[in-house]
Amino acid sequence: MDIGGYVMLGIFFLIALYSVLIYNNLVNLKHAVSKSWSNIEVLLKQRYDELPKLVEVCRQYMAYEKETLERVMRARSAVNAAQQQGDMKSLGEAEDGLRIGLGNLFAVAEAYPDLKADESYRHLQTRISGLENAIADRREYYNESVNRNNVRIEQFPDLVIAHLFRFGPFDLLEFTRRETQDVDVRALFN
Numbered sequence: 001m002d003i004g005g006y007v008m009l010g011i012f013f014l015i016a017l018y019s020v021l022i023y024n025n026l027v028n029l030k031h032a033v034s035k036s037w038s039n040i041e042v043l044l045k046q047r048y049d050e051l052p053k054l055v056e057v058c059r060q061y062m063a064y065e066k067e068t069l070e071r072v073m074r075a076r077s078a079v080n081a082a083q084q085q086g087d088m089k090s091l092g093e094a095e096d097g098l099r100i101g102l103g104n105l106f107a108v109a110e111a112y113p114d115l116k117a118d119e120s121y122r123h124l125q126t127r128i129s130g131l132e133n134a135i136a137d138r139r140e141y142y143n144e145s146v147n148r149n150n151v152r153i154e155q156f157p158d159l160v161i162a163h164l165f166r167f168g169p170f171d172l173l174e175f176t177r178r179e180t181q182d183v184d185v186r187a188l189f190n
Contacts, residue, residue, distance in 0.1 A: 025152070025158075033145045039141070043138055047132070047135070048076060050128055050131065052073075053124055069105070071104070072104075076098060078093075078098070079095055079098050088172065088174070091173065095135075099132070146171070150170065
């Protein structure tokens with residue numbers, strides 16, 4: 001084999017090695033998105049399990065606030081349904097409804113001093129508030145992972161490998177318009 005043959009073989013080897021590196025990076029990005037979504041699902045499941053406990057504690061004190069409690073439980077079911085379907089748009093809207101329902105529930109609970117003093121209520125309120133914060137953090141991480149994946153599969157030369165091996169984009173978890181607006185605190189107390 002002459003020098004030209006070795007040069008061509010070397011170039012082919014470098015292109016193949018570079019293609020393997022790109023493929024492996026795309027696989028890592030795809031799995032990072034899946035992992036970040038799984039982290040959100042864990043927190044959603046924990047919150048899903050805690051909400052009935054909170055509603056039950058509240059129900060014992062708030063006999064006249066049945067509508068508020070039912071709204072929280074309907075929102076909980078909507079979040080679970082969207083989560084099961086993997087529908088990011090519906091999940092964002094359902095999360096918005098649940099967040100508002102919880103805000104209303106906590107605001108209404110202010111009118112029940114015995115409830116606020118109840119150890120179970122305080123524990124559950126703290127636990128759910130912590131889960132809400134963790135979910136918000138995980139949503140941010142998920143969107144960051146999705147963005148990195150979506151950018152990489154559109155950049156050259158990565159898009160060639162992404163197209164060949166059918167790496168596709170993922171949907172972002174987007175905020176609804178209501179989630180980005182200022183909260184009317186007075187309305188929560190009505």
